[in-house]
Amino acid sequence: MSSSLDAGISKHQYVLGGNGEEVLLYMGRYLARDRSSGSHVSLDVNRPHAVFIAGKRGYGKSYTMGVLMEGLMLLPDGIREGVASVVIDTMGIFWTLGKSNDVQNKMINEWELEPKGFDADIFVPAGSVSSYEKRNIDVRPLSIPISQIDGYEWCRLFSIDAVSSPGVLIIRTIEDLRAEGDFSFEDIIDSIIDDERSDVVTKSAVENHFRTASSWGVFAERSQGIEEMVKGGSTSVIDVSTIRSEAVRSALVGSIARSIYHLRLEARRSFERVMMGDQDVDQGIPMVWLFIDEAQQFLPSKGRTLASDILLNEWLKQGRQPGLSLVLATQRPSSIHPDVLSQSDIVICHRLTSQDDISVLESVRPTYMKDNFGDSIMKMGSEKGAAFVVDDNTEASHIIRMRPRLSWHGGDDPSIIF
C-alpha cells in the first residue's frame, strides 16, 4: 500500500473509492455525533474517479478541492509522476498553492501535519499575461488554436444565428480555412473581405466580431501551453477569471478538455503496446485529474455550452478507460446537469440548506444509503470543512471532517478586521 501522507495515518484508517489496489490520498477523519474525530479516511486514487463536490457558500468546497489537489502532489515518488492535475480556476483563487498555509498553522499542527507550499504552474490567456506580471504573479501564456473552433461554435460565441446572413458567412469562411490547417485572425478577415457572396454590411459586421475575438487574447493561430500543462506529478492552474464571457470560458475549457482527451487516448494505446512488450514507444501524457470549480457554468442543468458535450460524454461517462478523472464543484446542485450527479462515483456534500438542492441530491440517492440526504446533512451540522460523503465504490456513506490545507487557501472571504 502506498500512502500519500503518512503523518497521522496509522492502522485505523478507512479507504474510500477503493478496489483493493491502493494508492492513498489522505482526506481527513470520521466525524462522530459528539463532534469527536474518529478513524482516518483516505481516497484510493489508483483508478480514475468522477467526484462531485457540493455545498453552500463558505462551507469548504474550494478548500476541499485544494485538499484533493495537494493530496495528488503528496503521492510518493514514483507514483506521483503517473498523474497530472489541471485546475480550471474560475475565481482566480488557486494560484496560492505555492505558498504554505501559515495562517492555519495551529490547526494544521493539531492534525500532526506541517504547512507546505507546492509547485504549481499558473496559465492565463496569452492576452492577459502582462496584467499578472504587473502584480508580480509568475504566469505562463495559454492559447487555443483558432482552427479548433468550428463555424457553428463561432456563431454561438458571437450569439449569431447560424442561418442568418452573418452566420452563413462565418460558417463558410471558417470551414474553408479549417480544411487547409491552422490560420490567423488576419486570414479570417482577408477571406471575409474577399467573399463574393455576402453584402458589405454583413461582411463588416462579421469582421468586427472577429476583431473583437482577437482582443480576447484567448485564441491564436497556434496552440500554446496545452502540452506543457499535463506533466507527470505537476499541477497546472488555468486562471480563467479574467475572461468575462461565459461562452468564451466554455470554449477554452472545452478545447482544453478535448485536447487532453485525445492525448490520453494516444497514451492509452501506447500503454497497451508497452504491455505487449514493445519498449520503444513514447508513453505520452500521464493520467489526468481535471478540477472545475463553479462547474454549473460549463455544465448547466438546462441547455448546452461549448464545454458540455466533451465533459459529459468523454470525461464523465467514458473517462475511466483513458484514465481521466473529473472533480466538479458547485454551490447549487440544482443548477448542474443531472448526469453529473448520476455519473459521479464519489459525492462530497458540505452544508446545504436550499430545499431545491437537497431534493436534486435526493433524486439520485442510492439504495444503500439508509438516511435521506436532508437528514444526513442535518446530522453533519454547520462546521466548516465537515462533509457528507457517498462512495459508490464501497457502497457506503460517511460524515467526514476534511483535513486542513497545507498550502494557502486563496478563497477566504475578505474581512474588514484582519
Ligand SMILES: Nc1ncnc2c1ncn2[C@@H]1O[C@H](COP(=O)(O)OP(=O)(O)OP(=O)(O)O)[C@@H](O)[C@H]1O
Ligand atoms: N477542512 C477545513 N478545515 C478547516 N477550515 C476549513 C475547512 N474547509 C473550509 N474551511 C474554512 O471555511 C472557509 C470557506 O471555505 P471555502 O472557501 O472552501 O468555501 P466555498 O464553499 O468554496 O465558498 P464559495 O462558494 O464562496 O467559494 C475557508 O476559508 C476556511 O477558513
